[in-house]
Amino acid sequence: xxxxxxxxxxxxxxQYVQFLISILGLVMFFIISCKTGIFVSVLILxxxxxxxxxxxxxxxxxxxxxxNKDKIDVKQNYLLRQLQKQSNGNEFALYDIKxxxxxxxxxxxxxxxxxKKRREFAFFKSDIKIVVINFISDIILFGYIAYCIFxxxxxxxxxxxxxxxxxxxxxWLSNIQQTYQQISKNNIYMxxxxxxxxxQDEIIYNNVNIALDSLEFKNVSYKPSNTEKNIxxxxxxxxxxxxxIAIVGENG
Numbered sequence: 718x719x720x721x722x723x724x725x726x727x728x729x730x731x732q733y734v735q736f737l738i739s740i741l742g743l744v745m746f747f748i749i750s751c752k753t754g755i756f757v758s759v760l761i762l763x764x765x766x767x768x769x770x771x772x773x774x775x776x777x778x779x780x781x782x783x784x785n786k787d788k789i790d791v792k793q794n795y796l797l798r799q800l801q802k803q804s805n806g807n808e809f810a811l812y813d814i815k816x817x818x819x820x821x822x823x824x825x826x827x828x829x830x831x832x833k834k835r836r837e838f839a840f841f842k843s844d845i846k847i848v849v850i851n852f853i854s855d856i857i858l859f860g861y862i863a864y865c866i867f868x869x870x871x872x873x874x875x876x877x878x879x880x881x882x883x884x885x886x887x888x889w890l891s892n893i894q895q896t897y898q899q900i901s902k903n904n905i906y907m908x909x910x911x912x913x914x915x916x917q918d919e920i921i922y923n924n925v926n927i928a929l930d931s932l933e934f935k936n937v938s939y940k941p942s943n944t945e946k947n948i949x950x951x952x953x954x955x956x957x958x959x960x961x962i963a964i965v966g967e968n969g
Contacts, residue, residue, distance in 0.1 A: 765890035776901035
């Protein structure tokens with residue numbers, strides 16, 4: 718996670734450099750374009766800034782809701798690993814927990830699908846907003862160009878210059894948007910890494926012990942679904958760390 722071109726510190730630094738270069742290029746191009754027509758430049762800049770804010774809200778949504786997905790993924794991976802273990806087959810049959818386990822797996826899958834639907838709906842709303850903003854911006858922009866051509870009677874050279882300004886500003890702003898989205902996405906990974914390091918530091922320096930000293934059962938009863946009689950009824954006992962206990966039934 719500290720190297721490579723997908724995520725990590727190296728990627729983080731490279732994208733920040735690219736972001737600064739895009740900002741400088743945009744500022745220089747904006748100053749030059751203002752000499753040909755400040756209205757066009759301001760319109761493109763404002764519309765793209767609004768789009769950038771919308772994408773930033775998407776990144777914030779992902780950051781705030783990612784912890785919920787992480788919990789679901791951890792539980793899902795654990796359940797799938799337990800399902801793949803051959804040693805658990807006997808326990809499933811002995812304790813008749815196949816139906817219970819299947820329901821747990823299904824409920825977790827439904828939680829994952831629900832999270833994905835919420836994410837898709839949130840991003841869909843953002844996409845609709847961006848489409849509307851771009852549509853309105855394009856109508857105003859090309860309406861202004863049409864006015865300049867047919868009313869103000871600008872020359873072909875000036876029209877080509879206007880189109881070049883539109884294309885150049887759009888390219889720089891598009892690069893800034895893409896770089897910012899990548900930085901925001903990578904920032905989530907870096908936050909997770911820092912949280913993980915803090916957890917490790919707490920365990921090492923605070924000598925955290927998560928092992929149980931004892932495990933106690935009180936009035937526990939159990940009956941498989943295919944029988945009418947409890948195989949375990951009102952059993953109570955306590956197991957301390959290091960104890961070895963055997964429970965023997967009627968069949969020995």
